[in-house]
Amino acid sequence: MHFVAILNDRDDGLPVRLENRPAHIEWLKEAGIAIAGPFLNDKGDMCGSLLILEAEDEAAARAVLAGDPYAKAGLFKSTEVRPWRWAVGKPA
DSSP: OEEEEEEEEOTTOHHHHHHHHHHHHHHHHHHTOSEEEEEEOTTSOEEEEEEEEEOSSHHHHHHHHHTSHHHHTTOEEEEEEEEEOOOSSOOO
C-alpha cells in the first residue's frame, strides 16, 4: 500500500533542514522512497516535505519516516500520513 506523508517544518527549521539535507537525501535512497520533494514558501525557501512511500500499514509507514534524519533532528512541526492509491503515471 502507498502512503503520502505531508511534513511541515517548524518555523525556524531552515538551518536544520540545510544542515541535515545530505543525510536526508541518502536516507531517501536507502529507504526506497518512491517520490519526494520539498515544499517551498513564498520566498522560495524549503519549508516542508512531501514523500510517497510503500508500507504494509500506517504504523509501518510512520516507522520508516521516523528514520529520516530530518525527523531525528526535530525539523517537523507536523506530520500527516495518509493512505494513497496511485492512479496515473505509475512507474513500470
